[in-house]
Amino acid sequence: MKKVFSVIGNIALYLGVFYALLYLLRSTYNYEVTLSFAKFLDRNPAMFMAVLFTLITLVYMLIFLIKGRIWPQEDKNLFRASGFKRLSVSRAFLMIGLGLAGSLFSIGLIVIDHIARQFPSIPALVDDTIRGDSIGYVILGAGLIGPAFEEILFRGLIFRELRRVMPVYIALLLQAAAYAYFQPSAALSVISIGSGMIYGSLYLRTGSLWAPILVQNTAMGTIFLFKYIGFYEWFNKFGDVSLYIITSLCLVALIGGSVYVWRTSSGIAAREGQALTADAPLDTTKGGLNV
Template sequence: MLPAQSTTAESHSQPPLAQLRHWCAWFLCISFFYMVPMELSTLEWQKTEEGLWRIQSAETPSLWIAFQYLLWMIVTFISSLLFILTGSVQNFAYEKFAFQKQVEGLTVVYYFAWVQFLTMVTLFPYFFISGFGGLEWLDSFFSFLPHFIMVGTALVLFRGSWEALGFDRPRASRWLMMIGVVAGSYLLVFFFLDSLVTEPVARWFNLELASWREDDISAGISQAVESGWVFVLFQLLIIGVVGPIAEEVVFRGLLMKLMWRKIGVGLSILLSSVIFALFHADVAFFAPLLAMGLVMGILYAWFRSLWAPILFHIVNNSVSVLFEVFGF
């Protein structure tokens, strides 16, 4: 009981300004995760002539969703302002010292707070610039901008202690084993995921295997192909490399690692995979996304290295982009 009493006493002894900043960080962290149910609430379920459910993003949100979004924006803006002001007064003391240790609950909260704040900062210039028109490529870039923010925030906050996230330095023999296992895992997923998971689950729930998210990505790649190879390389970079690194830092390096220490490896793999699948807000492809999350979670637990799920994720996304580019 002594450590718990000591921790409680320490938290109560913090100055009010530090406690206020912690609360702001929590609000921003909740705001980050609240985007998932908010996005899911905008999806429309339509019955097709074949009796299947077609799920797509609504073109015009309802009044309730618009009010909810406005309230979320206001709360996020106020929390962001207080988070930065209190941090400036304290010279960002928490960020200077707390992130040099292992992944803790509050460091994860602060990470998501910074990601949400930086996303909000870029949101307003985007709305202003996109109003000029003729910048369709900007929509594609902005849709992946949070991934750049996730990676950049992790690299800055955990500078000097990236191994805490799982960025270790495996030996050459370990790398070879990792590459072999990742390649084998990807081949199994590539050949059997649809037949064993995607299609049976869709039939069970009468879901049409159509994804508004996949359609948006395909449209962005098609536009890149028409624009030139530079834009194709950019799509390959953000979808095939930056996106996987960002998502693995979040779902395996932070969330799964934190849960692993609290509830054990099995439940941490499952819960982090569920969160991973939910974050894509793609109901029709929730099952295969969950299965992919389980594979990447197992790879992370097996090798205890973030490079294993990152390699798998990069191969999966890059192959998908190349297939789309070459029309396979």
């Protein structure tokens, strides 16, 4: 029971830091001295994400350092605890390929007229995020920092905590549900259940958080870059029938690639000392598990 309360407390702490800094950053609109900065963030929502998530990560680093000094058995390094372990070159390229498949799948959902009309929140999110002073801000905030922070929070921290007190497959589902809950619309939440399961399984089987980060960075970065360079308009010329086929094939490739990683990486995770069941302890002194 003590371990359960510890897990609940840690997760509450991580989410509490998130909401506290979100409130503080939004409060910059209320003060004259920070008003110009607030207006900059208002014009560039991707930079709002970049600043917020960077600040939260810094606080998480401090929390781990403090906990490590109070309890010597605790890991003092956020990144080691989250599972930032080296990926092989072949695995890294595979993750980039999965990210491209995920990107084209998402773009298909945006440019296919019937889907876009049924689920307008998907193209609206891209349109809102890409506005700003520079595409560089968008790629930095929404393509790189934002996805990396999501992986640290949901896979590196929350999934890690859940695995301490429950079977790994239940933890895998719950972290995906938590990831989906924080999405800005119901349609994106449904999609995020699946993507959260994929990211979690990649993290679990490769033993490295870099795996889902590479998938997310590739997918999100190209979604916004392709929007900026006019790829969506060119892609839309294929017509809905062809787009349905391409989008479906990209989804199959994304799922198939994830299954391939699952089937071929169990030995890697085991050799790196990663726990694949809740009965085996998670060795936080050597880093955690796995876009």
